[in-house]
Amino acid sequence: MIRSSIERYHPADSFLHADSFPSVWCQGCGIGTAVYAFIEAVKEENISPKKIGVVSGIGCTGKVSECLKLKTYSVIDGNVVDYAVQLKKKDQDLTVAVFLNNADFLLSGAKDFIEAGKRGANLIIIYVNNFICVISENKVFPITPFMRMSIDNEFELPFNIPHLAKSCGASYVARWTPIHAGWMKYSLIEAISKKGYSMIEVISPCLIYDGNDGRIQDAVDRMKFYNDNSVMKNEEPTENLDLRSQNKVIIGKFVDFE
Numbered sequence: 173m174i175r176s177s178i179e180r181y182h183p184a185d186s187f188l189h190a191d192s193f194p195s196v197w198c199q200g201c202g203i204g205t206a207v208y209a210f211i212e213a214v215k216e217e218n219i220s221p222k223k224i225g226v227v228s229g230i231g232c233t234g235k236v237s238e239c240l241k242l243k244t245y246s247v248i249d250g251n252v253v254d255y256a257v258q259l260k261k262k263d264q265d266l267t268v269a270v271f272l273n274n275a276d277f278l279l280s281g282a283k284d285f286i287e288a289g290k291r292g293a294n295l296i297i298i299y300v301n302n303f304i305c306v307i308s309e310n311k312v313f314p315i316t317p318f319m320r321m322s323i324d325n326e327f328e329l330p331f332n333i334p335h336l337a338k339s340c341g342a343s344y345v346a347r348w349t350p351i352h353a354g355w356m357k358y359s360l361i362e363a364i365s366k367k368g369y370s371m372i373e374v375i376s377p378c379l380i381y382d383g384n385d386g387r388i389q390d391a392v393d394r395m396k397f398y399n400d401n402s403v404m405k406n407e408e409p410t411e412n413l414d415l416r417s418q419n420k421v422i423i424g425k426f427v428d429f430e
């Protein structure tokens with residue numbers, strides 16, 4: 173009896189489509205953690221589910237739109253941020269969050285991301301950065317997939333997205349990993365209540381690609397890595413956040429303008 177009531181009532185039931193479970197995401201993938209942190213933030217802010225729009229694009233991060241019981245929009249042509257901008261323009265009362273992966277962002281959406289920031293679009297960008305941008309079996313594109321070979325057999329390296337966000341006018345910039353889910357939630361609460369352009373980078377493992385490369389063992393191993401190799405530096409200048417020049421992953425809240 174107790175067991176069935178646990179199965180029936182999950183704290184996020186009212187936000188999640190039951191038929192989207194078991195989830196498509198691998199156990200330990202940070203996308204699920206980011207989604208749950210977002211749900212918790214929305215609950216804490218007491219926003220009506222009718223007043224939240226969530227836009228996502230392609231790939232694993234794109235599945236966010238399928239599992240949430242909110243106004244969700246799946247945009248597969250690369251114009252994810254632009255779609256979100258238009259959505260917000262149509263309904264100023266709508267809280268609009270955008271879940272982006274590397275392909276949505278750096279392959280096809282960078283220009284829209286920059287434009288939206290320059291115009292002060294009132295959006296919450298949740299950028300799930302797993303350093304993967306595989307377009308086909310043997311090709312990758314933008315300069316993001318950490319230690320992954322491009323078609324010229326050169327390793328591609330990650331890009332300083334928090335600095336880009338600040339440079340184009342974001343009023344709120346933070347970076348977390350899944351093991352910092354509680355901080356991620358509080359960042360999302362702050363971003364939701366803020367007027368302006370907010371960007372939260374979620375450094376997240378891809379257990380399939382990184383696992384196949386032998387770079388990580390499993391999710392527990394990766395969480396231990398994040399725990400041991402992250403350093404919290406709130407208000408760190410964003411130019412210092414380039415992952416290429418760090419032994420540690422700097423996490424925290426870096427920009428918070430009114």
Ligand code: SF4
Pocket residue numbers: 196197198200201202203232302377378379380381
């Ligand atoms: S671990 Fe990788 S393949 Fe699995 S859901 Fe996450 S991003 Fe997708």
